[in-house]
Amino acid sequence: MPEFFKQNLLTKVTQDSEKLLESPLDQKELPSPPTEKNLVEDYQQYYDDNLVKTLISWKAPARPFRKKDRSFYTTVAILIILISLIAVLAGERMLIGALFALGFLVYVLNFVPPEEIDYKLSTQGVTVGNDHFYHWDLLDSFWFSEKDGFKTLNILTNIRFPGLLILVLANTDNEEIKKICARYLPFHEIVPKSLMEKWSESLQKHFPLENPHK
DSSP states (O other): OOHHHHHHHHHHHHHHHHHHHSOSSOGGGSOOOOOHHHHHHHHHHHIIIIISOEEEEEEEESSOOOOOOHHHHHHHHHHHHHHHHHHHHHTOHHHHHHHHHHHHHHHHHHHSOOOEEEEEEESSEEEETTTEEEEGGGEEEEEEEEETTEEEEEEEESSSSSSEEEEEESSOOHHHHHHHHHTTSOBOSSOOOOHHHHHHHHHHHHSOSSOOOO
8 A cells, every 4th residue: 555545544543443432522511429428418418308307396294193092001000000010920021112112103103293305206216215216126016095184105015125115195196196106016906904904904993093083
């Protein structure tokens, strides 16, 4: 092949290759590659928006509370004294100490009003106050009940202690709480009661510790 044709062919191939390698966009129009800082911020935003999100929160007493009348404390004191006398005759001195400790606990729980704490249901679990958090995986099922004039959300757990969470509901929407909890836990249409609870309710019904309210 003549030298003239070789040079023209080589020049054309070189020019065509340079055109193919040229970017169709101006360098100024190209998007900047993501930096490490942007990746961290985007992931944190996704984590906050989807994985950890507060669904509902409210403030209410730490436990159901109704101030008892004088007849309640009188009845409890009489019962403790009678059982203590029986324990003395039986020689069970340890039982006497346990009875007085139980009486003091009953007095404190029914005389001193509880403080108000924060309750929160999130996509991760249930938060009670500032110190107790329970993941949904640790919880079993839930139902609603009423105690001492307060509506409560009862959540059965899969751990030994506490076996049951009792969350006091203030001015919260029960249906909204029900919809949230039903995403993660089964709902009991009928309130489950143990044999001890049934026996206690029957005893309270026939032998009340305080005078019935009018």
